Amino acid sequence: MILLYYQLYKSKILSFWTSRFTGERNTLSGTAKIVTFTSRKGGVGKTVCTTLLARYYAEVEGMQVIVVDFDASCGVTSIFYAQPFEEEDLSIVDLLQLHEDNQDVQDAFAEALIETGMENCSHWAQNGGRIYLLPSKETLDQAIVQADPYALREVLTSFDLPDNFIILVDTGPEHKNVLMGVNAADIVFLPMMFSRQDIYPAVDTLRVVIKEQLLNDRAVLGGLVINDYGDTQWEQEYADKFRKLFLSFRDNYGLVTSADDIYVKLKRSKIIKRGKHMDWSFKDDFKGAAQKMAAAVQIQPELSLGVF
Incomplete structure (x- = not known):
């Protein structure tokens, strides 16, 4: 975690981690945006979209990216962490449990966060960006059955990360995963494929998005990502x-x-089907799609203005 602490120090939020020792109150307001990729349908490319945007932010824009695996299938965890994941290893499940128990999550966050080292791949451009993983566990779905729908947002915003960080959430297709992912988000992307089977899951997901927009002026729809x-x-x-x-x-x-x-x-793309999109050079087609998503995140209109 040395690199992460260094980035936090550069961003002048080291006090967030040391305030418990000095007794000083941390007054810095975190501004890192939370972007969620979600759908009530599985197999539509949520993880692919998450990893492509993570690569774009790290490689092209030089940002510090935290990818949150919010899927019990642990798809994005398997992409970014090739080693066996032990039961005692900390994950988003443990952070949510600590939050539910009204305990501090900061030390657990620092321990759970994994430096993926993806930026060191030979085919990546070095731009100062890095990707970190907050992994999931197979017990996630059971753990969130009774969870507060806003628990994920409360955990993620408690980190008070500055705006050179971005948090990307990859959810599972179950209703509670989608609900908590949308409720956590500043921006939501809905990955999908053009098929009859995608219509009803897309409608269900959009209803969750609209409800959160009306309740809390958040969860702007960044777009529909059409995979394949x-x-x-x-x-x-x-x-x-x-x-x-x-x-x-x-x-x-x-x-x-x-x-x-x-x-x-x-x-x-055959490269995506083979799961090689993170290993090889960043193709222009992939980069263009990620750039459009990043532009939507940057715009993020004020919901209360009713701009569209």
Whole structure:
């Protein structure tokens, strides 16, 4: 954790970690944004989108990225952490339990956080950015059954990270995972594929997003990330159908988005199917999709203004 502490020191929040020893109150307000990738449907590319945006922020923008695995299948944990994960190793599950017990999570956060070292890959450009992993465990779903829907946000915001950090949350498809992921988010992306099976899960997810927007003026929809996009005629037809569905949510229920162009298209790729998108050079197609997502995060309109 030496590198992480160094970044915190550079960002003038070392007092956050030392205030318990000095007795001084930490008055710095954290400004790191929380971005959630979520859907009520599994297998639509939530983890792929999360890892691509994490790479973009670290490699291109030189940011410090914390990826939170909020899925009991531990998909993003397996990508960023190749070693066996032991039962005694700390994870987001343990932080949530400490929070529920009204205990301090800071020491556990420092112990649970894993330096992935992805920035040291030979095919990555060195730009000062790093990716850290807050892993999950298979017990996550059982652990959050009775959890407060806002517990994840309360845990993540308690870190008081500055704006050169960004937190990316990769959720599972179960309702409670989606609910807590959306409630934690400043920005939400909905990964999906153009298929009949994606319509109802997308609608269910958008309802959760709209509810959080109305209740707390958060969870701006950054976009619909279309995975495995091939630009065929039938896909264009689906794009038109989903656009009409989206417009009905925007016009009838006040859904707020970062931009009018809601689609982020991630083209069909053998590299992604083989799981090599984090190992090889950052392809322009991948970088372009990630850049569009990052632009949506940067915009983040004020919901109360009703800008769209």
